[in-house]
Amino acid sequence: DADVTQTPRNRITKTGKRIMLECSQTKGHDRMYWYRQDPGLGLRLIYYSFDVKDINKGEISDGYSVSRQAQAKFSLSLESAIPNQTALYFCATSKQGVSYNEQFFGPGTRLTVL
């Protein structure tokens, strides 16, 4: 079984709809992250969480919100989706400790907003 799972893997939705992307992990890591990937831009950090009560905005948090329901679950919501949120979204986890701990990535969710 995969250590970091994301659901759904693909989603097509319409402008204005609320969308939730879910991430679960069995690695026992405290830290979780949401990124979006756009062609030519690499990965950009949306939100990150160091534990259930610690949630922080990344560089592109506008239009997104998150919920850390448990240590193992971190959800990303688009309250009112817009076409420029069409992208590949990745969840990642890392172990608490040194700042340069490797991040482990889920398989991604491809979101299309029409």
Add this chain to the structure above:
Amino acid sequence: AQSVTQPDIHITVSEGASLELRCNYSYGATPYLFWYVQSPGQGLQLLLKYFSGDTLVQGIKGFEAEFKRSQSSFNLRKPSVHWSDAAEYFCAVVTLTDSWGKFQFGAGTQVVVTP
């Protein structure tokens, strides 16, 4: 401001030929450097990482990378590519911001392997 540059957006290489992917960074302190690979439909997988010590780092799948402080580079190499190496490759640098390590990714290099 810190930055990571991968100058080559797209590289085409013949199977069995050597491969080198370039990565340059701009960061004032000692960087922590990573290379990840993203195969189609997959998440990112760590190939190798550099923290300190020997500047030539060996990774998985036959890849290696060399840290050159004087050139602010961390180029990835493989002596002989296989068709399965077709993927997108990302260089990343960890920058110490607010006492935690923020990963900053390059834009990626798409590698196509021809027969």
